[in-house]
Amino acid sequence: MKILLQNIDVPGIQNFEVYRRLGGYSAVEKALKTMVHSEVVKEVKDSGLRGRGGAGFPTGMKWFFIDHTTDKPKYMICNADEGEPGTFKDRYLMQHNPHLLVEGMILSSFAIESSTAYIYIRGELFSILHILEKAIGEAYANGFLGKNILGSGYSLDIYCHPGAGAYICGEETALIESLEGNRGNPRMKPPFPAVAGLYGCPTVVNNVETICNIPWIVNNSGAEFAKLGTDKSPGTKLISACGHIRYPGVYEIELGMPVNEFLYSNEYCGGIRDNHQLKAVIAGGSSVPVLPADLILRTPKGEPRLLSYESLSEGGFDSGTMLGSGGFIVMDETTCMVRQLLSYARFYYDESCGQCSPCREGTGWMEKILHRLENGRGRMKDIDLLASVAKNIEGNTICPLGDAAAWPVRSFIHHFRDEFEWHVNEPLACLNMHQVTV
Amino acid sequence: MNFQFSSESIELISKIIKRYPEGRQKSALIPVLHIAQAENHGWLTTEIMNQVAEMLQIQPIEVYEVATFYSMFSLKPVGKCIIEICMTGPCCLSGAEELLAYLESKLGIKAGETTPDGMITLKKVECLAACGGAPVIKNGFNYYENMNFKKADLLLEKCTHESFTSHSNPYHQSL
Numbered sequence: 001m002k003i004l005l006q007n008i009d010v011p012g013i014q015n016f017e018v019y020r021r022l023g024g025y026s027a028v029e030k031a032l033k034t035m036v037h038s039e040v041v042k043e044v045k046d047s048g049l050r051g052r053g054g055a056g057f058p059t060g061m062k063w064f065f066i067d068h069t070t071d072k073p074k075y076m077i078c079n080a081d082e083g084e085p086g087t088f089k090d091r092y093l094m095q096h097n098p099h100l101l102v103e104g105m106i107l108s109s110f111a112i113e114s115s116t117a118y119i120y121i122r123g124e125l126f127s128i129l130h131i132l133e134k135a136i137g138e139a140y141a142n143g144f145l146g147k148n149i150l151g152s153g154y155s156l157d158i159y160c161h162p163g164a165g166a167y168i169c170g171e172e173t174a175l176i177e178s179l180e181g182n183r184g185n186p187r188m189k190p191p192f193p194a195v196a197g198l199y200g201c202p203t204v205v206n207n208v209e210t211i212c213n214i215p216w217i218v219n220n221s222g223a224e225f226a227k228l229g230t231d232k233s234p235g236t237k238l239i240s241a242c243g244h245i246r247y248p249g250v251y252e253i254e255l256g257m258p259v260n261e262f263l264y265s266n267e268y269c270g271g272i273r274d275n276h277q278l279k280a281v282i283a284g285g286s287s288v289p290v291l292p293a294d295l296i297l298r299t300p301k302g303e304p305r306l307l308s309y310e311s312l313s314e315g316g317f318d319s320g321t322m323l324g325s326g327g328f329i330v331m332d333e334t335t336c337m338v339r340q341l342l343s344y345a346r347f348y349y350d351e352s353c354g355q356c357s358p359c360r361e362g363t364g365w366m367e368k369i370l371h372r373l374e375n376g377r378g379r380m381k382d383i384d385l386l387a388s389v390a391k392n393i394e395g396n397t398i399c400p401l402g403d404a405a406a407w408p409v410r411s412f413i414h415h416f417r418d419e420f421e422w423h424v425n426e427p428l429a430c431l432n433m434h435q436v437t438v
Numbered sequence: 439m440n441f442q443f444s445s446e447s448i449e450l451i452s453k454i455i456k457r458y459p460e461g462r463q464k465s466a467l468i469p470v471l472h473i474a475q476a477e478n479h480g481w482l483t484t485e486i487m488n489q490v491a492e493m494l495q496i497q498p499i500e501v502y503e504v505a506t507f508y509s510m511f512s513l514k515p516v517g518k519c520i521i522e523i524c525m526t527g528p529c530c531l532s533g534a535e536e537l538l539a540y541l542e543s544k545l546g547i548k549a550g551e552t553t554p555d556g557m558i559t560l561k562k563v564e565c566l567a568a569c570g571g572a573p574v575i576k577n578g579f580n581y582y583e584n585m586n587f588k589k590a591d592l593l594l595e596k597c598t599h600e601s602f603t604s605h606s607n608p609y610h611q612s613l
Contacts, residue, residue: 073459082567083564083565083567084565084567085526085527085528085564085565085569086527086528086569087567087569088567088568088569088570090567091567091568116459122567123468123472123508123510123608124510124566124567124576124579124581125567126579126608126609127579127580159457161457161465161468161469162468162469162472162608163468163508164468164471164472164504164508164509164510164511165508165509165510165511165563166507166508166509167564167565178468179465180462180464180465181464181465181466181467181468181494181496181500181504182464182500182503182504183503183504183507184507184508199459199462240569240570241570242528242531242532242569242570242572243528243531243532243569243572244531248569248570248571248572249570250570282527286526286527286565327569329527329528329531329569331531335531339530340527340530340531343525343526343527343530344526344527346525346526346564347526347527347564347565350509350564351564353507436535436536436539
């Protein structure tokens with residue numbers, strides 16, 4: 001069952017005519033001609049759709065929280081600031097099927113009664129921004145955007161807005177700050193964006209993939225969507241698979257597919273690259289805990305691990321992980337876990353906005369300690385020091401970047417402590433191993 | 439040195455400002471800085487930032503704050519081409535470190551430096567969200583995926599061409 005990638009390979013699907021011929025914009029017609037905004041919200045609530053950016057918050061609920069008591073304008077924002085390491089699904093969707101996002105944006109904006117919407121796209125992706133602007137232009141030309149759409153009395157403008165290289169702007173309040181022309185420093189919550197977001201007005205921020213599900217839900221009903229996947233994880237999910245697998249790429253799976261099938265079937269990852277064995281997987285983008293081979297394939301209870309919110313989290317933080325953004329990073333036995341962790345530590349140190357001391361200082365400490373370990377200058381007590389710095393960041397910051405920086409450290413040490421100890425005990429061997437040769 | 443936006447860019451900027459509500463023209467700051475940087479060979483001077491502040495009716499400090507925060511803005515001169523190599527986990531799994539070492543030795547510079555002839559700046563960047571095509575290099579607004587030494591050579595060759603630059607106006611269609 002495919003919702004998001006169904007027509008992705010159709011030649012010319014980027015063009016309005018082709019998209020329209022395949023039933024595109026029929027959900028906009030249906031909603032604007034036969035539904036009121038609260039009915040769209042209800043369908044999405046009934047669908048059980050959860051935010052696909054990583055947090056998994058129920059989308060219908062987010063929309064329901066929009067403050068309708070105020071006279072202020074409401075804003076719909078699409079979060080296209082994809083940048084969670086391992087995640088490259090939104091770019092794929094926007095590049096190949098931009099009208100799906102535009103149609104989803106019209107429906108989402110209609111649902112929350114917004115007449116101005118922005119697509120905040122990371123600055124590196126100007127080529128995608130052009131694809132989106134072309135699709136938006138075609139939608140205007142065909143009467144699906146602008147004033148009085150399809151004679152319904154509903155008007156909407158959509159604009160694209162580029163970022164300029166800051167992972168933190170994927171966090172919704174940082175994104176809003178950035179859209180206002182500021183540094184991407186996350187805001188304290190409450191107030192939540194649904195009450196005071198962009199320019200202090202009620203705002204919804206949804207991920208690209210989340211919004212691309214809306215046309216299907218409006219066409220087929222929330223109840224039909226809820227039948228897909230599992231009870232707690234309805235629908236399908238894009239998984240972007242990378243690392244040491246035979247076929248890296250973006251795949252749409254029905255939630256609840258066994259990890260084993262996804263990893264080894266030739267329809268998906270196609271197994272580990274030649275003659276190598278699975279060592280570990282980061283299942284939902286670099287911010288979620290890593291799991292060693294046995295625990296990614298089976299839950300602690302010995303049941304097959306499934307690609308769903310609830311199955312991946314089974315075992316808690318000791319032996320489970322999270323679905324996150326669906327960035328599926330696979331590592332084989334040649335991977336040095338200390339070096340791999342160092343690359344993530346560097347990432348979070350680089351991307352911390354610097355607002356909260358535990359994150360600003362802690363990410364730097366973690367990077368420094370890991371660098372020391374990695375280069376054969378580590379001490380045994382560094383391993384516990386690293387874990388304790390991570391613990392002191394966790395839960396002590398305004399936004400989840402602190403947690404996202406801490407969790408990989410905690411889980412890499414938890415599952416692969418012997419490798420960290422080896423780096424301390426065998427400094428020369430580890431230096432040799434890490435010699436980069438051209 | 440006197441910087442002046444091209445008339446074409448001034449027109450574009452006034453269009454961009456209209457995308458935001460009245461009085462919220464500061465929202466156009468990032469788009470305007472992208473354009474300004476492209477028009478000044480890839481970097482922002484204090485003079486340019488002051489001009490942008492005036493244009494958007496905000497304080498210069500508000501522009502400095504933003505220009506120093508986002509990694510795509512440079513406050514010092516850069517080469518004609520910037521080769522940005524992704525160094526985050528998934529790219530490292532697929533040989534980004536070897537690729538970086540190769541480029542460093544080939545160009546005779548370290549990451550963060552520019553070749554003496556001013557042609558190429560080598561820059562390490564974090565996740566470009568193209569991990570399926572790791573290792574990834576960004577040049578201008580183009581991504582080069584599944585990179586290897588041979589493909590890197592071809593890219594370097596391209597960079598030597600006079601007309602090939604990383605600093606074209608990103609709002610122009612032909613990137």
